[in-house]
Amino acid sequence: GAVVSQHPSRVICKSGTSVKIECRSLDFQATTMFWYRQFPKQSLMLMATSNEGSKATYEQGVEKDKFLINHASLTLSTLTVTSAHPEDSSFYICSARWDRGEGTQYFGPGTRLLVL
Amino acid sequence: RKEVEQDPGPFNVPEGATVAFNCTYSNSASQSFFWYRQDCRKEPKLLMSVYSSGNEDGRFTAQLNRASQYISLLIRDSKLSDSATYLCVVNARGGTYKYIFGTGTRLKVLA
Numbered sequence: 001g002a003v004v005s006q007h008p009s010r011v012i013c014k015s016g017t018s019v020k021i022e023c024r025s026l027d028f029q030a031t032t033m034f035w036y037r038q039f040p041k042q043s044l045m046l047m048a049t050s051n052e053g054s055k056a057t058y059e060q061g062v063e064k065d066k067f068l069i070n071h072a073s074l075t076l077s078t079l080t081v082t083s084a085h086p087e088d089s090s091f092y093i094c095s096a097r098w099d100r101g102e103g104t105q106y107f108g109p110g111t112r113l114l115v116l
Numbered sequence: 117r118k119e120v121e122q123d124p125g126p127f128n129v130p131e132g133a134t135v136a137f138n139c140t141y142s143n144s145a146s147q148s149f150f151w152y153r154q155d156c157r158k159e160p161k162l163l164m165s166v167y168s169s170g171n172e173d174g175r176f177t178a179q180l181n182r183a184s185q186y187i188s189l190l191i192r193d194s195k196l197s198d199s200a201t202y203l204c205v206v207n208a209r210g211g212t213y214k215y216i217f218g219t220g221t222r223l224k225v226l227a
Contacts, residue, residue, distance in 0.1 A: 043203065043219040043220055044203075045217075093159050093160075095215075107159040107161070109158070110159045112157075
């Protein structure tokens with residue numbers, strides 16, 4: 001299947017700092033990328049959908065000024081958690097899809113963020 | 117009501133057992149359905165898509181009942197390596213074709 005990578009795999013930071021997470025599709029061009037967050041023992045919750053070259057669409061309750069998403073190329077999307085706080089500690093997972101329709105999503109390995 | 121509902125389990129079954137999971141969804145306009153498997157602290161991995169006619173992949177069988185809006189997954193001859201959380205996923209139409217995840221059902225296969 002298609003390969004999606006994420007970097008870093010885990011990050012520990014101090015409260016108030018910003019953290020950038022990269023998501024890359026390695027062997028296909030990702031027209032659409034998704035960012036999810038998963039808290040312990042909970043399901044994946046979609047944060048935002050980004051299409052290459054356009055602004056991300058955020059889900060209700062997700063602050064777009066806090067979670068900055070950039071999808072500048074067909075193989076790279078970045079999520080920046082600005083002024084991170086302990087409640088932002090979570091497992092962040094991206095996924096990528098080659099089309100804007102019903103194509104299968106391929107998931108990255110996730111980034112574990114711990115904010116102290 | 118949640119858009120996609122699953123029994124969280126855990127289901128503890130002996131090796132070799134047959135186990136079934138169900139999932140219900142609320143959006144009747146949903147078009148595509150999947151079962152994903154997620155191991156502890158890892159990303160979800162696609163187990164199988166679910167087709168209207170039902171489909172089988174080795175020991176795994178998936179069924180879709182559109183009238184009742186539920187999806188099932190049957191695992192036969194359970195292996196220790198089947199221990200994981202199984203996520204029911206519905207691809208919702210409405211512009212962005214986004215995945216809606218259930219909370220997952222935990223399965224533990226015991227030796």
